[in-house]
Amino acid sequence: MTIPLRQRFGQRFKQLRLATGLSQEAFADHAAVARSYLSRIERGCANPSLDAVEGLAKALCVDPQALFEIVDPPSFCDASEEVPYAADGSCFHRGLASPRDGTFRVGEKGSELRLVSFEEALSHLKKMPVAKWRRPNDSGNWGLVSAVRWGTMEAVTKPERCRIC
Structure with a gap:
């Protein structure tokens, strides 16, 4: 397409x-x-x-x-990366960078961090007792979600959902 x-x-x-x-x-x-x-x-x-x-x-x-210039679409994840998954099956991935400033918002409500790289954000999530990050819902509104599990994902070029390998 x-x-x-x-x-x-x-x-x-x-x-x-x-x-x-x-x-x-x-x-x-x-x-x-x-x-x-x-x-x-x-x-x-x-x-x-x-x-x-x-x-x-x-x-x-x-x-x-x-x-x-034609630029290949970015890969939003790497098959070997362990990432947190929310209850709805969505996961934390590179496509969750803020459209305004390119940062990733992670952490507890009221004490969120804005981190400039996916790697920094993922590292911070791994240190949390329960990983929490912001991502858009089906209506496009950004909300806080909590991890229910961790797993690897397939490389995808669409940021909607991640799949377990």
């Missing part, structure tokens, strides 16, 4: 924006565009004009063609 150009463009733009270390809001201020517009671009819902592409590239300090 071929991913539409608008979605590939949005994924690539998001990848480059996250590499700057800026949230959508901070980047929007830097590029003088609305954050909601950036969100639509990243989700593949907006169809940016060539002038907008040029402006975004300039704000990213890249050549406009870098926004059209």
Whole structure:
């Protein structure tokens, strides 16, 4: 199945924006565009004009063609990694990075940590008596879930669910 150009463009733009270390809001201020517009671009819902592409590239300090580079979809997990699973069968994986700032939120409610790498977050989860992390539910709202077990997973490119090997 071929991913539409608008979605590939949005994924690539998001990848480059996250590499700057800026949230959508901070980047929007830097590029003088609305954050909601950036969100639509990243989700593949907006169809940016060539002038907008040029402006975004300039704000990213890249050549406009870098926004059209084909990048393999990321693998959200590694078959050898032990990860926590929630009661609904979902697991902690690389695709749970915040769309705003690329961080992973782990820990108890009220004392959550925002960690910049999957490896750091997974390491912290392994030290907890009961691993807890934030992830979106079916409605897209982010909530805290608790691990009921640990297990390995198959490498998947879609972040919806993980499967036991």
